[in-house]
Amino acid sequence: xxxxxxxxxxxxxxxxxxxxxxxxxxxxxxxxxxxxxxxxxxxxxxxxxxxxxxxxxxxxxxxxxxxxxxxxxxxxxxxxxxxxxxxxxxxxxxxxxxxxxxxxxxxxxxxxxxxxxxxxxxxxxxxxxxxxxxxxxxxxxxxxxxxxxxxxxxxxxxxxxxxxxxxxxxxxxxxxxxxxxxxxxxxxxxxxxxxxxxxxxxxxxxxxxxxxxxxxxxxxxxxxxxxxxxxxxxxxxxxxxxxxxxxxxxxxxxxxxxxxxxxxxxxxxxxxxxxxxxxxxxxxxxxxxxxxxxxxxxxxxxxxxxxxxxxxxxxxxxxxxxxxxxxxxxxxxxxxxxxxxxxxxxxxxxxxxxxxxxxxxxxxxxxxxxxxxxxxxxxxxxxxxxxxxxxxxxxxxxxxxxxxxxxxxxxxxxxxxxxxxxxxxxxxxxxxxxxxxxxxxxxxxxxxxxxxxxxxxxxxxxxxxxxxxxx
Numbered sequence: 001x002x003x004x005x006x007x008x009x010x011x012x013x014x015x016x017x018x019x020x021x022x023x024x025x026x027x028x029x030x031x032x033x034x035x036x037x038x039x040x041x042x043x044x045x046x047x048x049x050x051x052x053x054x055x056x057x058x059x060x061x062x063x064x065x066x067x068x069x070x071x072x073x074x075x076x077x078x079x080x081x082x083x084x085x086x087x088x089x090x091x092x093x094x095x096x097x098x099x100x101x102x103x104x105x106x107x108x109x110x111x112x113x114x115x116x117x118x119x120x121x122x123x124x125x126x127x128x129x130x131x132x133x134x135x136x137x138x139x140x141x142x143x144x145x146x147x148x149x150x151x152x153x154x155x156x157x158x159x160x161x162x163x164x165x166x167x168x169x170x171x172x173x174x175x176x177x178x179x180x181x182x183x184x185x186x187x188x189x190x191x192x193x194x195x196x197x198x199x200x201x202x203x204x205x206x207x208x209x210x211x212x213x214x215x216x217x218x219x220x221x222x223x224x225x226x227x228x229x230x231x232x233x234x235x236x237x238x239x240x241x242x243x244x245x246x247x248x249x250x251x252x253x254x255x256x257x258x259x260x261x262x263x264x265x266x267x268x269x270x271x272x273x274x275x276x277x278x279x280x281x282x283x284x285x286x287x288x289x290x291x292x293x294x295x296x297x298x299x300x301x302x303x304x305x306x307x308x309x310x311x312x313x314x315x316x317x318x319x320x321x322x323x324x325x326x327x328x329x330x331x332x333x334x335x336x337x338x339x340x341x342x343x344x345x346x347x348x349x350x351x352x353x354x355x356x357x358x359x360x361x362x363x364x365x366x367x368x369x370x371x372x373x374x375x376x377x378x379x380x381x382x383x384x385x386x387x388x389x390x391x392x393x394x395x396x397x398x399x400x401x402x403x404x405x406x407x408x409x410x411x412x413x414x415x416x417x418x419x420x421x422x423x424x425x426x427x428x429x430x431x432x433x434x435x436x437x438x439x440x441x442x443x444x445x446x447x448x449x450x451x452x453x454x455x456x457x458x459x460x461x462x463x464x465x466x467x468x469x470x471x
Contacts, residue, residue: 060104118325177256
């Protein structure tokens with residue numbers, strides 16, 4: 001009879017020895033050789049008539065190896081399932097493994113194969129309770145942001161005019177200019193039409209002079225001061241409009257007549273604007289502000305919740321520092337990808353271990369809260385994506401067909417399911433702990449988001465090779 005024995009190395013790894021006997025193997029090997037004899041097409045013999053010894057010589061060793069492997073695997077799998085160990089990776093043959101020959105005519109009385117197994121020790125999730133206090137960031141300048149968005153909307157829905165009597169900073173100015181040589185037009189000099197936004201002029205003296213002009217006036221100017229941040233190539237291409245294959249030398253001073261002034265006049269706060277931009281439901285500036293505040297609040301809620309989830313993750317990891325089978329996992333990573341260098345594994349392993357801890361914590365949280373993502377959940381999420389994409393009422397059959405097409409992408413479905421899991425875990429944790437809102441300026445919130453995003457990217461890159469190995 002086969003047997004399994006376990007010897008713990010520590011609280012995260014063990015040596016499991018699986019033993020199978022000759023009596024276990026002999027009938028299975030004989031049955032498999034008989035099956036091969038009956039079906040194999042062997043030159044010189046009719047099917048089923050090849051001598052048994054000939055079949056043994058040809059297939060004996062491979063059949064023996066397969067039968068032994070299957071018997072060992074079955075016993076090990078059954079043991080791990082019954083022992084309810086939270087196994088990581090897959091069991092590996094121990095480094096001190098005894099060697100056996102697979103001679104079908106010399107089957108030994110028993111075969112004992114030793115496996116190293118890594119597992120997670122039992123633990124209860126710490127850090128869930130009303131004594132756990134968190135701050136959730138919100139924006140303090142919601143009114144200011146809504147007003148800015150309203151002004152942006154008015155400009156977006158506004159109309160362009162061409163004023164003739166003045167110039168303001170938001171205007172676009174077009175000048176028919178020619179290159180100067182001192183105070184005079186340069187003979188054979190470069191002529192071009194220069195267009196620029198007044199508020200992009202870097203020199204305050206030049207900007208002040210432009211603001212004192214109007215359509216039809218003459219302006220003398222240094223073209224390099226019209227916009228900032230241009231290297232020589234961009235300056236020649238976008239300011240002076242010189243073709244790339246033209247290597248002539250062109251000076252910086254130009255003079256020309258202001259041909260036109262283009263101004264975007266913001267839309268009036270009237271019915272046409274409200275219906276055009278908001279699509280109904282808004283008829284006053286106050287209602288417009290309130291709807292914009294709702295949109296902005298929704299925008300920042302998503303980001304605030306992401307920051308809060310990040311804080312959940314960080315604190316839960318700090319409070320649940322359960323052991324991992326580090327030595328086993330490093331060996332397992334090397335076993336699965338021989339191209340990984342030992343020093344590379346050592347460098348990336350800390351980040352890999354932290355990601356693994358969070359994955360295990362996620363599983364415990366899912367189990368604790370009974371979280372599942374159903375097919376209905378997935379379809380609802382994809383339906384929402386389709387509606388958001390079209391930004392309009394569309395027939396149900398279009399939504400259904402779009403969902404079916406999107407769900408053909410197994411990778412995207414898997415990623416979507418994981419995100420829905422995260423959302424459900426987040427909502428479940430929120431019920432368990434205590435949260436207070438803290439209002440900060442939107443600039444500060446964006447600064448924090450940028451820092452967290454950059455840190456998250458670095459963390460994702462820290463164990464990229466090891467994660468690629470297991471994926």
